[in-house]
Amino acid sequence: MRDxxxxxxxxxxxxxxxxxxxxxxxxxxxxxxxxxxxxxxxxRNDLARSLRRGQSTATIGLxxxxxxxPFFSGIARAVEQVAHDQGYMVITGSSDEDDDxxxxxxxxxxxxxxxxxxLVPAGRDQRYLLPEVAVGTAIVFLDRPPGGIGAxxxxxxxxxxxxxxxxxxxxxxxxxxxxxxxxxxxxxxxQRTRGYxxxxxxxxxxxxxxxxxxxLHDADDAxxxxxxxxxxxxxxxxxxxxxxxxxxxxxxxxxxHDSPVALVGFDDFELADxxxxxxxxxxxxxxxxxxxxxxxxxxxxxxxTGPHRRVVLPTTLVARGSGEVPP
Amino acid sequence: MRDxxxxxxxxxxxxxxxxxxxxxxxxxxxxxxxxxxxxxxxxRNDLARSLRRGQSTATIGLxxxxxxxPFFSGIARAVEQVAHDQGYMVITGSSDEDDDxxxxxxxxxxxxxxxxxxLVPAGRDQRYLLPEVAVGTAIVFLDRPPGGIGAxxxxxxxxxxxxxxxxxxxxxxxxxxxxxxxxxxxxxxxQRTRGYxxxxxxxxxxxxxxxxxxxLHDADDAxxxxxxxxxxxxxxxxxxxxxxxxxxxxxxxxxxHDSPVALVGFDDFELADxxxxxxxxxxxxxxxxxxxxxxxxxxxxxxxTGPHRRVVLPTTLVARGSGEVPP
DNA sequence: CTGAAAGCGCTAACAG
DNA sequence: CTGTTAGCGCTTTCAG
Numbered sequence: 001m002r003d004x005x006x007x008x009x010x011x012x013x014x015x016x017x018x019x020x021x022x023x024x025x026x027x028x029x030x031x032x033x034x035x036x037x038x039x040x041x042x043x044r045n046d047l048a049r050s051l052r053r054g055q056s057t058a059t060i061g062l063x064x065x066x067x068x069x070p071f072f073s074g075i076a077r078a079v080e081q082v083a084h085d086q087g088y089m090v091i092t093g094s095s096d097e098d099d100d101x102x103x104x105x106x107x108x109x110x111x112x113x114x115x116x117x118x119l120v121p122a123g124r125d126q127r128y129l130l131p132e133v134a135v136g137t138a139i140v141f142l143d144r145p146p147g148g149i150g151a152x153x154x155x156x157x158x159x160x161x162x163x164x165x166x167x168x169x170x171x172x173x174x175x176x177x178x179x180x181x182x183x184x185x186x187x188x189x190x191q192r193t194r195g196y197x198x199x200x201x202x203x204x205x206x207x208x209x210x211x212x213x214x215x216l217h218d219a220d221d222a223x224x225x226x227x228x229x230x231x232x233x234x235x236x237x238x239x240x241x242x243x244x245x246x247x248x249x250x251x252x253x254x255x256x257h258d259s260p261v262a263l264v265g266f267d268d269f270e271l272a273d274x275x276x277x278x279x280x281x282x283x284x285x286x287x288x289x290x291x292x293x294x295x296x297x298x299x300x301x302x303x304x305t306g307p308h309r310r311v312v313l314p315t316t317l318v319a320r321g322s323g324e325v326p327p
Numbered sequence: 328m329r330d331x332x333x334x335x336x337x338x339x340x341x342x343x344x345x346x347x348x349x350x351x352x353x354x355x356x357x358x359x360x361x362x363x364x365x366x367x368x369x370x371r372n373d374l375a376r377s378l379r380r381g382q383s384t385a386t387i388g389l390x391x392x393x394x395x396x397p398f399f400s401g402i403a404r405a406v407e408q409v410a411h412d413q414g415y416m417v418i419t420g421s422s423d424e425d426d427d428x429x430x431x432x433x434x435x436x437x438x439x440x441x442x443x444x445x446l447v448p449a450g451r452d453q454r455y456l457l458p459e460v461a462v463g464t465a466i467v468f469l470d471r472p473p474g475g476i477g478a479x480x481x482x483x484x485x486x487x488x489x490x491x492x493x494x495x496x497x498x499x500x501x502x503x504x505x506x507x508x509x510x511x512x513x514x515x516x517x518q519r520t521r522g523y524x525x526x527x528x529x530x531x532x533x534x535x536x537x538x539x540x541x542x543l544h545d546a547d548d549a550x551x552x553x554x555x556x557x558x559x560x561x562x563x564x565x566x567x568x569x570x571x572x573x574x575x576x577x578x579x580x581x582x583x584h585d586s587p588v589a590l591v592g593f594d595d596f597e598l599a600d601x602x603x604x605x606x607x608x609x610x611x612x613x614x615x616x617x618x619x620x621x622x623x624x625x626x627x628x629x630x631x632t633g634p635h636r637r638v639v640l641p642t643t644l645v646a647r648g649s650g651e652v653p654p
Numbered sequence: 655c656t657g658a659a660a661g662c663g664c665t666a667a668c669a670g
Numbered sequence: 671c672t673g674t675t676a677g678c679g680c681t682t683t684c685a686g
Contacts, residue, residue: 001679011657016681024655041458046438047384048679051374052662059418059439068404068614070397070597077395080421089435091386091418094407108416111373112386131368248597255601270575271598274582287395328663338673343665351671375663379678 001042008036019044050113060297061109061117062092063102064142071244071267071286072120075142078290079118086298088115097183099123110137116297118142118290124185126151138300142293144187145310152300154293154311158188158266161282161315162195162240163202165264168280168317169238170203174262174327178211178229178236180222180246189214192242192266211236222249230261237327238262244269251279254322262325264317273320280323284315328369335363346371377440387624388436388444389419390429391469398571398594398613399447402469405617406445413625415442424510426450437464443624445469445617451512453478465627469620471514472637479627481620481638485515485593488609488642489522489567490529492591495607495644496565497530501589501654505538505556505563507549507573516541519569519593538563549576557588564654565589571596578606581649589652591644600647607650611642 001019005012010033017025018033025033036042050057062079064072076092083090091114093105102122106129109117116138119126127148129139139146141153169177179196181189197207210232213225222241226249229236239254239261241247247265254261255276268283292311317323328346332339337356344352345360352360363369377384389406391399403419410417418441420432429449433456436444443465446453454475456466466473468480496504506523508516524534537559540552549568553576556563566581566588568574574592581588582603595610619638644650 012679013657013681014655017656020681026655029655041461043434043438043458043462045378045440045679047374047378047440048662049681050662051372051378051664052679052681054662054681057374066404067394067400067407070400073394073397073400073403076400076419077393077421080394080419084420089418089420089439091416092403092407093411093416094404107370111371112416113372113374131370134368135370251598251601269598271578271596271602274578274603275598275601276603339663340665340673341671344672347665353671356671372663375678376665377678378680379663379665381678 001044004033004036004040004042007040008033056115057113058088059112059114060088060090060294061106061112061114062090063095063105063109063117064092064120065097065122066094067092068094069244070270074286075120075290075293078287079294082291082294082298088298095120095122097122097186099185103128106132115301116140118293118297120144121147122186123147124187138297140293140297140300142289147187150308152293152296152309152311154289154296154313156188156284156289156313157315158191159195159198161266161284161317162192162242163199164195164315164317165266165282165323166196166199166240167202168319168323169240169262169264170199170205172238172262172324172326174238175205176208176211176234176236176327177238177240178226179213179240179242180216180225180250181212181214181242182216182246184214189242196240216246216249219245219249219252222246223252224249226250226253230257236261238264238325241265243267247279247281251275251277260325262323262327264323266315268318272318275322277322278320280317280319280321282315283318284313289313328371331360331363331367331369334367335360383442384440385415386439386441387415387417387621388433388439388441389417389446390422390432390436390444391419391447392424392449393421394419395421396571397597401613402447402617402620405614406621409618409621409625415625422447422449424449424513426512430455433459442628443467445620445624447471448474449513450474451514465624467620467624467627469616474514477635479620479623479636479638481616481623481640483515483611483616483640484642485518486522486525488593488611488644489519489569490526491522491642491644492593492609492650493523493526493567494529495646495650496567496589496591497526497532499565499589499651499653501565502532503535503538503561503563503654504565504567505553506540506567506569507543507552507556507577508539508541508569509543509573511541516569523567543573543576546572546576546579549573550579551576553577553580557584563588565652566591568592570594574606574608578602578604587652589650589654591650593642595645599645602649604649605647607644607646607648609642610645611640616640
């Protein structure tokens with residue numbers, strides 16, 4: 001900028017005015033400066049700008065479990081869209097559902113002075129965020145509510161959705177319904193398990209611990225667990241998968257299984273309706289979740305200081321076949 | 328930092344030393360400073376740090392067509408992983424395959440002084456990047472080679488992959504093979520069309536322009552075009568879809584079509600093998616592409632000044648059924 | 655309409 | 671082992 005000023009024979013401030021389209025620059029001067037800028041290939045340094053202005057880096061952070069998972073990439077896409085409309089960029093990080101990794105990502109984002117953070121928490125305790133909140137960083141939770149602190153959150157009706165899924169299986173006459181779930185620490189898995197238990201309780205069925213498989217990290221784990229459940233002395237006749245990866249594993253097993261086994265999965269799939277055995281799911285809208293959370297964040301950045309809000313998005317049971325198999 | 332220095336009764340520089348774990352601070356002093364930092368909730372401002380050090384913001388930019396598309400989110404995930412290993416974060420942006428949008432995103436990234444950019448170009452001309460390259464920003468192209476400038480690139484064997492796909496259909500006896508492709512400006516679509524034409528030429532078949540459908544922006548467009556092709560007086564007996572969205576549209580049509588029509592698509596799908604009509608695809612590895620490109624970028628950032636490299640990743644034809652249907 | 659000086663939060667270079 | 675000074679590239683404040 002100094003170089004531009006020297007070359008155009010004006011003061012630094014004048015260049016700054018031109019760059020920022022401020023008023024009060026003579027047309028001739030402006031033309032000369034604009035020209036010099038182009039000639040020298042000058043580009044404003046937004047780092048320095050943010051530093052000096054002391055606020056708004058026009059950047060928000062997004063921490064999800066894994067951008068490679070369509071659920072999260074759907075969120076990411078929507079967030080990016082809203083951010084772009086506001087002139088913001090987004091730094092995305094995947095926590096791999098790991099507590100420490102989550103904290104590390106958040107810390108880095110804060111060090112870079114992002115204006116706000118959209119967080120899908122992996123851990124159960126986000127008290128580590130208290131200093132950041134105090135400093136004024138806006139934070140909105142996605143998919144799972146905050147632990148140990150108050151904050152805005154956009155979540156799904158997990159208990160209700162799971163309950164409806166399992167009720168649906170019960171209505172088909174199933175009594176032995178296996179549960180496939182990932183890490184027990186992730187709150188959504190817990191809530192969906194609650195829905196599962198509530199449905200069974202509603203039908204007067206006691207939960208058989210052997211039908212509950214936890215700590216499954218990926219589709220392969222889920223597939224192994226599904227095979228297990230179908231090989232029990234008193235095997236499961238139906239499966240409830242708490243998320244898309246669990247469903248994927250289950251699908252892989254059921255696809256090669258002779259006697260039909262019922263399956264309902266949480267999270268929808270792109271090709272769900274065109275499968276050999278179209279899968280019945282608890283569907284919801286990841287993009288709506290991302291967009292809602294992002295809008296909430298920008299409302300906070302715009303000065304909204306109302307009480308913490310919790311938005312609960314609905315889920316719908318979409319019957320496609322795999323859930324309508326009798327025992 | 329000044330506050331910490333004052334509160335701990337040391338100089339600014341000493342705090343800086345502690346924060347950066349530099350040598351030469353008395354254990355007692357260090358403890359005092361560390362304590363004060365925690366007490367005051369101090370966090371180093373990486374913006375100011377980057378500004379002062381004059382290099383490395385430890386951030387790279389990634390511009391893709393649409394993070395919501397599994398092809399791109401697979402890339403994003405791999406890029407993020409490599410970046411994280413290097414202590415970098417990544418700012419991701421979706422161009423929506425729009426030329427202007429691409430330039431705007433790149434400009435913003437440059438203003439933020441990212442150390443490097445991974446770019447899936449939407450447009451055909453990236454000469455606008457010349458000033459950035461001159462300034463030292465590292466740039467690696469993904470999926471499509473640069474236009475008008477020299478730069479590293481990681482691409483697929485598009486012509487070869489498409490040719491094999493169409494050869495495969497020809498081997499089944501097909502003579503009227505429809506082509507579904509998106510924007511004609513996107514180079515990958517052009518190359519895949521070249522492969523299509525080459526295969527037909529190899530079989531001594533002239534290209535029928537009515538079988539070529541271009542400018543399809545999404546799966547819905549592709550579905551409409553596919554229906555058209557099957558409703559011709561002399562209808563297509565097979566379809567070649569140039570990417571996952573085109574395939575999706577075609578699948579949707581073929582799924583409800585009585586007489587079987589052959590289909591081969593470029594890009595693999597997660598559930599491809601479990602579909603009612605398992606889809607034959609030209610498969611490749613998006614994650615490998617992202618990782619390779621990211622590693623190339625970091626090699627450049629580490630000082631590699633060799634000539635521009637072009638890495639061509641292989642494609643494989645995976646026969647699953649939809650491509651093995653006779654006319 | 656234009657410019658000079660000060661300073662954002664930090665680190666590099668040099669003292670002590 | 672610790673402190674002082676200058677300055678990264680920009681904007682803000684105030685004075686022409």
